[in-house]
Amino acid sequence: MKKLTLISVPITVALLAYTSYLALIVAPTEQTMGDVQRIFYYHVPSGWVAGLCFFINFVASALYLWKRSPASDALAAASAEVGVVFCAVLLITGPLWARPVWGIWWTWDARLTTTLVLWLIYVSYLVLRRFAAGGQTQVLAAAFAIFGFADVPIVYMSIRWFRTQHPSPVMGGGENSGLAPAMLHVFLINLVAFTVLGILFVWLRYQLQMQEQALESAHAQLALKGVSR
Amino acid sequence: MSTLGVTGASLVKDLRMEWRSKDAINSMLFFSLLVVVIFSFAFNPTAEESRRIAGGLIWVAFLFAAVVALNQTWARELRNQVLDAYRVSPAPPNALFLAKTVGNFLFVVVLEILMAPLFVVFYELRSVGPVWQLLVVALLGTWALVVNGTFFAGLSIRTRNREIMLPLLLFPITIPALLAMVDATTSVLTGEASPDFWIKLLAVYDIVFTALCLLLFESVLNAE
Known part of the structure; x- marks a missing residue:
């Protein structure tokens, strides 16, 4: 296990260095937006990793409620934390790009607002984990995770209706925006690199969480022994 | 005792306690009265403006007021370990949850009935659209x-900072419902749009989350 971690960290760093070189130097400059478009190679993969993490969180939480295995709770905690970080990157890079291109930092558009609400929901998930007492944390957090995940499609529906008059974001990479082949190539490699990075973070955080759990139960055992003596 | 029997007994107990103490309703009433007065000073709207902002104002006031009452829901059961006694009894957990929910629903509806005339007076409200739609929105939204x-009050009494935890959990999840309530109310009051979509959305929200609550409450109640 430890060997795998030791190997995967330098590989991921090298991969990220390579994709950064591709995104910042090799990829052609976009005609109308100029260099600011390059943020796209970080923005979209971050969003993808955040979505992936929240999905893992949901599956792990449901699994925990069903089987009550400590490992799935550790996975849920790890993926929620990493998801919030990538979602924050998404929310920060978005306005950085929007300001020169749209002329505004923020608009209450369906995608933007849904992402913000998503971020809020998972931050409150983390707050709940932090403040729940002792052994109840896992069940309470898992229950809340189910609520949060169920809420996301409803949020998206409601806000899309609420803001129909707004233009949808001019995001590349969709079906009709037609990314140039050279850009698509760089984008896909970045997507892979970010996915690897996200999985690595979740993996490291998961192991840390498992160690914390082991430490806690060891403390509890020790205390029990003290009482019986 | 059947599920309905337990629900009824628990609900009657809660209603009797509330009738004698009037804790929840008094604090909610005074709280939402304060919100109405403060918003009026803060925005100082004309009759036309207030029709536009009233939807948001009414529901934000009720949301905040409801949190005041919701926080007291379970706190009362912690005294003398009533909740633990309930846990070891063979009574179905969902019966307790339904009783608490229906009780809170009745408290908030009473609050809305008492506060509605005040909103009309203070903000010179007159509905352009049909008023019965407001009734549907109020019931589904509440x-x-x-x-x-x-449900979240049940979660947050298990945490270290009980009273602050409830809004932190409830508000993010409630955003779509709040948006639906506000927009449906504004649509009816101004008569400019149809609230049908928002009423449907509220109905879907109610069904989805009522089902989730009933599905998960037992796990939360028995969390150790």
Whole structure:
């Protein structure tokens, strides 16, 4: 296990260095937006990793409620934390790009607002984990995770209706925006690199969480022994 | 005792306690009265403006007021270990949850009935659209607030900072419901749009989250 971690960290760093070189130097400059478009190679993969993490969180939480295995709770905690970080990157890079291109930092558009609400929901998930007492944390957090995940499609529906008059974001990479082949190539490699990075973070955080759990139960055992003596 | 029997008994107990103490309703009433007065000073709207902002104002006031009552829902059961006694009894957990939810629903509906005339007087409200639609929105919206609120109040009494935890959990999840309530109310008051979509959305929200609450409440109640 430890060997795998030791190997995967330098590989991921090298991969990220390579994709950064591709995104910042090799990829052609976009005609109308100029260099600011390059943020796209970080923005979209971050969003993808955040979505992936929240999905893992949901599956792990449901699994925990069903089987009550400590490992799935550790996975849920790890993926929620990493998801919030990538979602924050998404929310920060978005306005950085929007300001020169749209002329505004923020608009209450369906995608933007849904992402913000998503971020809020998972931050409150983390707050709940932090403040729940002792052994109840896992069940309470898992229950809340189910609520949060169920809420996301409803949020998206409601806000899309609420803001129909707004233009949808001019995001590349969709079906009709037609990314140039050279850009698509760089984008896909970045997507892979970010996915690897996200999985690595979740993996490291998961192991840390498992160690914390082991430490806690060891403390509890020790205390029990003290009482019986 | 059947599920309905336990629900009824528990609900009657809660209603009797509330009737004698009037804790929840008094604090909610005074709280939402304060919100109405403060908003009026803060925005100082004309009759036309207030018709536009009233939807948001009414529901934000009720949301905040409901949190005051919801926080007291379970706190009362912690005294003398009533909740633990309930846990070891063979009574179905969902019966307790339903009783608490229906109780809170009734409290908030009473609050809304008492506060509605005040809103009309202070903000010179006159509905352009049909008033019965407001009734539907109020009932569906109140249920949406209360069903999740009761559940999350049950979550947050298990945490270290009980009273602050409830809004932190409830507000993010409630955003779509709040948006639906506000927009439906504004649509009816101004008569400019149809509230049909928002009423449907509220109904879907109510069904989804009532089902989730009933599915998960037993796990939360028995969390160790």
